[in-house]
Amino acid sequence: MSEQEEAPPPPEAAQRARELHEVIEHHSYRYYVLDDPEIGDDAYDELMDELRELERRHPSLRTPDSPTQRVGAEPVSKLEKVRHLEPMLSLANVRSEEELRAWVSRMRAHLAREGIQAPDFRYVVEPKVDGLAISLLYRDGKLERGATRGNGEVGEDVTHNLRTIGAIPLHVEGAPPLLEVRGEIYMSTHDFTALNERQAEAGLSTFMNPRNSAAGSIRQLDPALAAQRPLSIWCYQVGVTEGLSFERHSQALQWLRDHGFRVNRDIKLLEDEQQAIAQCEEWQWRRGELDFEIDGAVVKIDDLELQRRLGAIGREPRWAVAWKFPPTTAVTHLRAVHWNVGKFGDLHPYAELAPVQVGGVVIKLATLHNEEDLARKDIRPGEDVIVLRAGDVIPQVVSPAPHVVERHDRPPRPLPPSRCPFCETPTIKPAAGVFTKCPNVACPERRWQLLKHFVSRGAMDIDGLGEKQVALLQQQGLIQTPADYYRLTAEQLVELEGFGEVSAANLLTSIEASKDRPFGRVLFGLGIEEVGEVTGRNLAQRFREIDALLAADEQQIAQTPGIGEKMAASIVAQLADPKMRELIAELRAIGLRFAEEGPPPGEGPLAGKSLVLTGTLPHWSREHASELILAAGGRVVSAVSKKTDYVVAGERPGSKLEKAQRLEVPVIDEAGLKALLGQ
Numbered sequence: 001m002s003e004q005e006e007a008p009p010p011p012e013a014a015q016r017a018r019e020l021h022e023v024i025e026h027h028s029y030r031y032y033v034l035d036d037p038e039i040g041d042d043a044y045d046e047l048m049d050e051l052r053e054l055e056r057r058h059p060s061l062r063t064p065d066s067p068t069q070r071v072g073a074e075p076v077s078k079l080e081k082v083r084h085l086e087p088m089l090s091l092a093n094v095r096s097e098e099e100l101r102a103w104v105s106r107m108r109a110h111l112a113r114e115g116i117q118a119p120d121f122r123y124v125v126e127p128k129v130d131g132l133a134i135s136l137l138y139r140d141g142k143l144e145r146g147a148t149r150g151n152g153e154v155g156e157d158v159t160h161n162l163r164t165i166g167a168i169p170l171h172v173e174g175a176p177p178l179l180e181v182r183g184e185i186y187m188s189t190h191d192f193t194a195l196n197e198r199q200a201e202a203g204l205s206t207f208m209n210p211r212n213s214a215a216g217s218i219r220q221l222d223p224a225l226a227a228q229r230p231l232s233i234w235c236y237q238v239g240v241t242e243g244l245s246f247e248r249h250s251q252a253l254q255w256l257r258d259h260g261f262r263v264n265r266d267i268k269l270l271e272d273e274q275q276a277i278a279q280c281e282e283w284q285w286r287r288g289e290l291d292f293e294i295d296g297a298v299v300k301i302d303d304l305e306l307q308r309r310l311g312a313i314g315r316e317p318r319w320a321v322a323w324k325f326p327p328t329t330a331v332t333h334l335r336a337v338h339w340n341v342g343k344f345g346d347l348h349p350y351a352e353l354a355p356v357q358v359g360g361v362v363i364k365l366a367t368l369h370n371e372e373d374l375a376r377k378d379i380r381p382g383e384d385v386i387v388l389r390a391g392d393v394i395p396q397v398v399s400p401a402p403h404v405v406e407r408h409d410r411p412p413r414p415l416p417p418s419r420c421p422f423c424e425t426p427t428i429k430p431a432a433g434v435f436t437k438c439p440n441v442a443c444p445e446r447r448w449q450l451l452k453h454f455v456s457r458g459a460m461d462i463d464g465l466g467e468k469q470v471a472l473l474q475q476q477g478l479i480q481t482p483a484d485y486y487r488l489t490a491e492q493l494v495e496l497e498g499f500g501e502v503s504a505a506n507l508l509t510s511i512e513a514s515k516d517r518p519f520g521r522v523l524f525g526l527g528i529e530e531v532g533e534v535t536g537r538n539l540a541q542r543f544r545e546i547d548a549l550l551a552a553d554e555q556q557i558a559q560t561p562g563i564g565e566k567m568a569a570s571i572v573a574q575l576a577d578p579k580m581r582e583l584i585a586e587l588r589a590i591g592l593r594f595a596e597e598g599p600p601p602g603e604g605p606l607a608g609k610s611l612v613l614t615g616t617l618p619h620w621s622r623e624h625a626s627e628l629i630l631a632a633g634g635r636v637v638s639a640v641s642k643k644t645d646y647v648v649a650g651e652r653p654g655s656k657l658e659k660a661q662r663l664e665v666p667v668i669d670e671a672g673l674k675a676l677l678g679q
C-alpha cells in the first residue's frame with residue numbers, strides 16, 4: 001500500500017509514537033544540552049528502534065518532526081534562500097578597556113539625546129563563539145525552519161542539516177505561536193581533532209579549523225553528512241516572537257534554558273562596566289581551557305527597552321560590542337616574497353613562509369599589503385619574521401623578528417619585479433600611485449581578477465563560480481570579458497572537469513538570474529577603479545540610467561555623494577575607454593540592468609513625505625521599512641515635528657507616539673504603511 005492510500009494509524013500507535021517522541025527528545029536534551037544523560041546508549045537505541053519500527057508499519061507517523069528524521073531525511077537539491085524576519089546583525093569590536101568605556105559613553109550620549117538620563121546599564125557578558133550564526137524558527141512550538149545568517153538579510157535554508165543536531169530541540173513545550181532563536185553552531189575542539197584524525201586515516205582531506213568544519217557541514221545538501229559530524233549549538237538570543245516578550249536579555253536567556261535550549265552557564269549578568277571588563281578578561285584568560293573556540297566576548301546591554309532605544313548604525317547594534325582578544329602571533333622563516341597582480345594591474349607582494357601554527361591554524365602564506373608597507377617594515381626574504389593572525393582575516397607579516405634586525409649581513413630588500421610575473425610585460429611605476437603596475441590590460445592574471453570580481457558577492461553574485469571555475473573557463477578560452485559568461489552553453493560546460501549535466505544547468509540558471517541585479521551592482525561589477533559597492537549604488541541613484549552617466553562630465557559626477565574631483569576625472573576617463581564602452585554595449589544587449597528601478601527621489605507614492613518610525617513593527621524590521629519608504633520616494637526622519645507627515649508606530653512605541661498625538665500628526669501602523677506604499 002502506498003503512503004497516500006494508507007489507512008490512518010490506529011490511535012494506540014499514534015499515541016505511542018507521541019510518547020516516544022517525548023521520551024526520546026527528553027533523553028536527547030539530557031545528553032546533548034545538559035551533558036548529563038539519564039540512560040545508557042543501549043536503552044536510547046532501543047527507544048529509537050521501537051519508534052522506527054512503528055513508523056515503518058505506519059508511514060504517516062513519520063512526520064518531519066519525528067526524532068527519527070534527525071537522521072536519514074532526504075537530501076535537498078539546492079539551498080533555498082530565505083529572508084530573515086529581522087536582519088541578523090553583526091558586532092562592532094573593542095580591543096581595550098578604553099575602547100569599551102568609549103562605547104559606554106557613546107551609548108549614554110545617544111540616550112541623552114533621546115531624553116533618557118542616567119540609564120540603568122547592566123551588562124550581560126557572553127563568550128563570542130567562533131562558529132556559524134544561525135536562526136531557528138519555531139511555529140506553535142515546532143521547528144519549522146533553520147537558516148544561516150548569510151548577508152544578514154537573506155540566508156540559506158539549512159533546516160535539513162540543523163535537524164540532525166541533537167542539541168537543537170525539535171519541539172518546544174510552552175512556546176509562543178512564533179519564536180525565533182539565534183545561536184552559533186560549532187564543533188568542540190576535541191571532536192574536531194578526532195574528526196580530522198578520522199578524515200586523515202580514511203585518506204580524506206582535513207579541515208582547517210573547527211569553524212570551517214562546522215560551516216562546511218551545515219552548508220551541505222545531504223543531511224547524512226551533517227548527521228555524522230559532531231555539531232552542537234550555543235544559543236544567545238531570542239529573535240522575533242509573537243505572544244512572548246521580555247524586559248531583559250538575561251530573562252530571555254533564562255527562558256531559553258528553561259525551554260530546552262543550550263545556553264552557556266557561564267554567561268553572567270554584571271552591575272557595571274568595571275565588572276563587565278573583568279568578565280571579558282576572565283573569558284580571555286579561560287580561552288585555552290574551553291572545549292570550544294572563542295575569538296572574544298560579547299557585551300550586551302541587559303535592558304531590552306534600552307536596546308530598542310539604542311537601535312543600530314547600519315549592520316551594527318549600538319547596544320552590544322565584541323571584546324576581541326589580542327591577535328595571535330608567531331615567528332617563522334620568510335622563504336620568499338612573491339607578487340600578485342590585481343584587477344587594475346597593481347602588483348601586491350605576499351609572503352611564502354616556513355609552515356607555522358598560529359592560533360591553531362597552520363600558515364604557509366601571508367599578505368604583505370603593498371610595496372611601500374614592505375619597505376617601511378623592512379621585511380626581507382631569508383630572515384625570520386613575525387606573523388599575525390587576527391580572527392578571520394588573512395594572516396599578515398608584521399615585522400622582522402627582533403633578533404634579525406641587529407645583524408650587519410642582512411639579505412637585500414625585496415623589490416617589485418621589472419616584468420609582470422604573469423605576462424612578462426615590463427612593469428611601470430606611475431608617479432602618483434604607490435603601486436608598481438603591470439600595464440598590460442590583456443594580462444591573463446589581471447583579466448582573471450576582473451572576471452572574478454564581476455561574479456563576486458557584491459557584484460553579480462553568481463553562485464557556482466568560484467576562483468577555480470573562473471580560472472578554468474578562462475584557460476579553456478571560453479571567457480575573456482564578463483559578457484562571455486552569458487554566452488556559455490551547457491555543451492561547453494559539461495566538457496569541463498568538475499562539471500556534470502546538473503551542475504552545468506545550475507550554473508547557467510545562476511548566470512541567467514544575475515541579469516536581475518540592480519544597476520548599482522552592475523556598475524560595481526564593471527571594474528572601474530574607485531567605484532566600490534557604495535559608489536556604484538550612489539552613481540546609479542544619481543544618474544538613473546547608463547546614458548546619462550556616460551554623458552556626464554567631471555563636475556556632474558563629482559556631485560555624487562562620496563566622489564571627489566580627482567575620482568570623478570578618473571571615472572570619466574575609464575568610462576570613455578572604447579573597450580569599456582564596448583563591454584557596456586554588449587552587457588546591455590544581453591539584458592543586464594542599466595537603469596535604476598523604482599521612482600527617482602521626489603517621485604513615487606511617498607514623494608516629498610517625511611515619516612518617523614517608532615516601536616517594533618510586526619513583520620518588518622526598521623531597516624526594511626526604511627528601505628521601502630525610501631524606494632517609494634519618501635524620507636525617514638528620526639524626530640517628530642509639525643512637518644512630519646506620518647508616524648508609523650509598532651509595538652512599544654515610546655515617546656514619539658505621544659508627541660505625534662500632541663502635534664496631531666497622523667499615526668499609522670504597519671498595515672497603514674503598506675497601504676500607503678500601494679502594497
Ligand code: IVH
Nearest residue numbers: 089090091126127128129133184236298317
Ligand atoms: S550577538 C547583535 N552573541 O558574532 C547581535 N553574536 O559579529 C549580534 N557570535 O554573527 C549577534 N557568539 O555569529 C552574539 N554570544 C554571542 C555570539 C555572537 C558568537 C557571532 C555571531 C554573529 C557575530 C557578530
